[in-house]
Amino acid sequence: RRKLWSKFEYYLGFILQFIYSCGETMMNPVETIMVKEKRVGPSSELLCNSESDFECGSDTESEMCSEDVSYESTTYINDPIHGMLEVHPLCKAVIDTLEFQRLRSLKQCGISHFVYPSAVHTRFEHSLGVSHLALQVIRKLKQNPNCEISETESLCVQLAGLCHDLGHGPFSHSWEQYVQEKTGEKYEHENMSIQLFDYLIRENKLNDSFQRYGIDEEHRKFIKDLILGKPAEYKTLKPKSYLFEIVANKQNGLDIDKYEYLMRDSYFFGIKIDPNFGRYLTGIRIIEDGDKNEHIGYRDKLESHIISIFKQRAEMHDKAYKHKVCLRIETMLLDALSLIEDDFKISIEENSEVKKYCLWEWHKNLKAFLQLTDQLFETILFSTEKSLSKAKEIVLRILNRKHYSQIYEGTLNNLTAGNEQLNEELKQIEKRLSEKYSAKFCCRLKKLELAQSSNDEECCDPLNNVWFINKESIVYKIDRQKLDPALWLPEQTRCTKLYVFCSKNLQEENRNEAVQTIEQEVRLISQNF
Template sequence: MSRSGAAVAGGIAKRGRPPSSPDGFCTPEKRVCAWRAMDPEGPHPRHWGTEQVCDFLCRNGFSEPGLLRRFRENQITGAVLPYLTKSELKDLGVFNDPIHGHIEIHPLLVRIIDTPQFQRLRYIKQLGGTYYVFPGASHNRFEHSLGVGYLAGCLVRALHERQPELEINQRDILCVQIAGLCHDLGHGPFSHMFDGRFIPLARPGLKWKHETASVQMFEHLITSNGLENVMEDYGFVLKEDMDFIKEQIGGPLDTTPRRGLWPYRGRPEEKSFLYEIVANKRNGIDVDKWDYFARDCHHLGIQNNFDYKRFLKFARVCEVKNKKHICTRDKEVGNLYDMFHTRNCLHRRAYQHKVGNIIETMITDAFLKADPYIKIEGTGGKHYKISTAMEDMEAYTKLTDNIFLEILYSSNKELAEAREILRKIELRDLYKYLGETRSEPGKEITEEQYDRLPADIVASRPKNVLQDVELNAEDFIVDVINMDYGMKEQNPIDKVRFYCKSDPSQAVKISKEQVSRLLPETFAEQLIRVYCKKKDEKCLDAATKCFIQWCMDMDFTKPQVNTLLHKYPYTQIHPFPEVRDALKHSWFQRSLVLCVGRASCPCCLSDPRA
């Protein structure tokens, strides 16, 4: 990452202005007045567009092609020009990104990046526990956030250049870029493990999302680093633009909007399409996904089949039911199905990997045991736990993946249990995977049922099966995974509108049947994986049989299990005729048959090696 000019570019604020100038005008205000006097009939320099700025630079000796190109690419306007010296003009922030190449960052964004709150993202793994399975997945939230900020600028500028009538201004562009840059500020240790696993167990009933913390951390970043004046120097209307940025990250600020009314404050309904760039709640097509698809696939070693550059080329705003939405060409519908298919593949192959998930479960267990004894200092010297740090952004700034090592290397006796769990992860002594099943449509497990699933599996224990083995609900881990295309059981492409080459102003819907008969019939399914904390062979055999019987009781699909299938080939001829007859029925063909109550049945022998 080339940051040679970042310090200078980052210093564009009132306190960073040059003390004197060759023309004798020592303050920006006087220089602006002088420029105004040179051309009293023209617009005020603060209102100059990018091309007017470039013309002015050429007339005043700043005619290097590279400099002018950077100004045009970054859409620098007259609001910035009074505060830039010659060296600052040449030194906009440049980052060498492995995914997008050399990306130039607006000086205001550099100021945001160079803060403790943003630098914290360097110490939070993008994929959490997945790094323990895919050794290349060592990237962090920091570089992903840079990429999203960059792509957000690419998309909003593409719309501006293609459709000037949308009246996208420099404030809009910068606000969208800042929202992309800061959208993940609120992630906790190991990213989604924190809000998806740890917080629901540490604080049951708390409805908390990392997006909420991202908004709070953004506010804290701006105020604690004194960036309000810097933003105003760049032409921001502070209240309006701050609301716009926060709404792009976390949704409407008004939690109880009146039905039928525009719920956002930052921008009017005429600019509704701007809310579809960073986090698209309409159909899920946004620059956040574009970056993590490309970045995660690069580090995981998985092929990325989605080309976001084609979307940039064909993106266009059309009116749909009196609202303006981002649409794309009709011929791009296949590319969008590829996008959601890529998302599904990444979840199946990496994000929901059975080993990565159980490692995150073990880290969660360790954090839960350590939580009462960890003290993180926040505002005013008040101390917070891991589970309460997000209540104070000063404390939350200090909470990163480093808490793992803090526990692991601690000599505190109170952390002994947590430390032992983390040591087992280091030694690859993990909870044992028993198998995976799928719920049938209409019989999905709900969140309210999650807590009682381990007890239900224990209660399904067949008679005469290893009765000398003690198994309790605490010995089982049940991981319920809801897989979809991003909108639960809905097809997200149904929410996308397309335009034709012959009439680019008319938005149309394209049904799945118009695209291909090979596309999915259903867009959501539920996986249930079961693990056991006990590791001896007898316990694992008994636990696996409990899991199989539970699948039968629940009428779930035939489970994929680790070892028992090889020991007991149920699909072969069974020694008892009643079971052999049952195997002919479709229900048993979808599930494993576990014969119960017959001591001489090989399925039910107390010693599986007999």
């Protein structure tokens, strides 16, 4: 009996130990490959070293900040969208700079979190995701026959994906609209991104690190052109034209930047769409057009998938990015920024001389621009400066949910939202209504164009510019005229909607009168256009 009992105790202990170890693994599966956490900045990622059997390095400040930090090993970052991100040593060097870390303070979707509370993800993790997808695309393209993409070219594409959003201002694209309304100049974040890319290398003394991985001055120009999506001529490089369609596709807008933000945004907005990047990878090809130019193309069996991506992007704009409450809050934010007086300036030392910049001029100085983050909202909110008092009132209204009232919502059929004449007509309507009712009126247009390139006005139907190839290696484009738009484009996205907001609640009589006036103006606009 004693022998049987001792054996029973032995096996029972073994079983309990096994159950306990399994329980630990289920509770924290990441710890099976991650020994330590290495924290970078205000938030943390799980970082590990591929040469140390997935064991992270030291957390000591001296090691993390040392100029002699070795970037010779691959880093892995845990991401909720893509899983483990493989980060090249040079990309890691770029990430660990002030210029890139600033992206942690820029929300990916501007003011959308006031409508969708969980949409607080930032351009930092989005940029990591784009770089990750760039690597996946390159690896897949290398499987194409006769495809020769060098390791240096691959690294350049990853860096372009990583740095493509460096030039964004606060509040996402609202900042671009603010600068244009204030100065009349069109602010393009891509151009600022390439300026900051050069600045980042110079200020952080990364030139030697870039040289170590074979990236010279011409390769850096190549990276900047990849960010712009514009092929150019080079003295010694012969980059493939299709590489310029990976990060920023100016042909049809089907690039990894948009794939990444559709995947990430839908996750944090809680809107169920399925971009299915894995499906995209299975059918991606390199094809030649009639002029022997190489492009990113797709197997014919991906036709419906590609169409679905355009539909999903339209859905995200309709339900999220251009939600009418988001438009209302954005209108209030733009009004708040426009009320910031000229004496709210930043002082920057340039060549032993101190220069001052108004808020709408900060982008003209890179040191000033790096201080522009979403924190500007709190700066206005808690400021005691007289120059910010009017802006502060509107910011408080946003937080207190005392939004502008919606006076009108209507449809403008067959009109282009980017039409300058139309925009001028709407400004006149705003002016007349504001003078009549002693309140601020604002007309906002909402059109969910399918055009995905940065040149939306020129690319009205991007589907016409998507290349496909069938089993017989015949290259073709979809005949858009043979497709029934109702089958793939929701009815509500094929028109321009007009919203009219008012800064105060009008009495019912005045409200009805204002609506009648707007309806008359809309009829006149429709006739004139």
